[in-house]
């Protein structure tokens with residue numbers, strides 16, 4: 001029997017891994033209430049956007065998407081459109097004025113109310129549910145994930161830091177760690193479902209502190225890696241202030257924890273880090289990197305950078321370039337500063353670096369980092385690496401795509417292997433972002 005379109009839903013996920021994990025929770029909550037996932041937007045009677053507010057262009061993307069959905073709604077009068085995630089949480093009911101197409105709004109802590117929001121819309125009203133609930137961890141919900149090889153497992157929600165540029169504390173509320181028992185149970189279920197890799201997630205994952213056992217993140221990571229010794233374990237995002245020697249020793253000591261740390265630095269200048277309210281100097285950051293490298297010599301490091309923050313001088317920018325040359329990160333996510341209304345920076349600092357200067361500095365950062373990433377990839381040619389095959393390669397079914405422990409993408413000849421297999425691959429060539437190889 002085919003399911004009525006009105007009963008089918010489709011979720012578009014924008015933003016970070018946390019939003020992807022939340023979409024899996026929303027899917028579970030809707031399925032629990034009798035709704036059915038649609039293959040695509042055209043088949044759905046309910047469309048949900050799970051949105052990101054971190055930069056202005058993320059919000060612009062949603063504005064454009066809403067125009068497209070308004071067109072769809074004109075043709076399909078009973079289509080229900082909900083906007084969830086970080087933008088409605090931040091803009092609250094004002095978001096309704098963004099588009100007449102929006103029927104309901106939900107924030108990161110209110111997904112349990114989705115069925116009731118849909119019922120209110122069907123009864124003829126626009127509805128919203130935007131309360132913060134500092135106790136909500138979605139305990140008891142089994143996320144329905146996309147994909148079958150790698151799974152995200154959130155271990156905390158929210159953020160208590162007040163980085164001056166950042167909207168996340170306003171969109172996701174107070175930091176709360178999930179119970180240790182809850183994380184372990186989810187990890188066991190993920191392993192039993194056949195997943196091969198788990199990424200523990202949190203805005204500051206290494207600030208984890210178990211509410212039930214007071215275990216810290218090093219303890220959690222150790223316990224998780226022992227619980228599922230055949231699965232690869234990753235974690236993101238780490239905050240420099242909470243990189244401890246115990247954590248680095250845990251990564252080094254457990255073979256199934258990937259030797260990769262994503263450690264956002266944002267700027268190479270202590271003065272700018274101070275303005276950003278990051279809570280550490282660049283010397284302290286360099287010490288954390290030195291600690292990681294002294295215990296795990298081949299550790300892979302990646303970072304986030306913001307160009308053109310308030311008050312950033314040419315000299316500060318040069319310090320960022322110097323940091324990149326010194327550390328030689330494997331990869332970096334690089335952005336130019338975008339003011340977010342309501343943040344500490346928007347309220348107390350002047351957005352005084354002109355746009356063309358921000359963009360030029362960002363380009364210099366990107367050019368330098370791309371050259372470093374390409375050199376590091378080139379150095380991998382001729383080596384044999386262990387790759388977890390994730391999917392068929394986009395270019396050909398005769399090749400698989402996977403990742404190394406150090407999070408590098410590798411495309412290799414299939415030779416009978418399947419997604420989910422761990423394969424030793426000889427690297428034969430490298431482009432700027434991908435390694436290519438053949439089973440060794």
Ligand code: SAH
Pocket residue numbers: 054055165166167168202203204237238239264266304305306335336337338339340
């Ligand atoms: N919780 C993580 C990620 C936060 S958002 C962390 O603490 O690192 C991801 C990245 O977006 C940040 O690391 C930062 O580099 C960037 N970012 C956040 N706010 C921004 C803004 N207003 N303008 C430009 N980039 C921003």
Ligand code: SF4
Pocket residue numbers: 159160161162163166167168169203204239
């Ligand atoms: Fe934003 Fe800073 Fe929290 Fe990361 S640690 S989410 S950058 S406020």
Ligand code: F3S
Pocket residue numbers: 014015016017018019051052053054085086167168171172
């Ligand atoms: Fe964006 Fe919200 Fe994640 S603002 S980066 S989706 S926490």
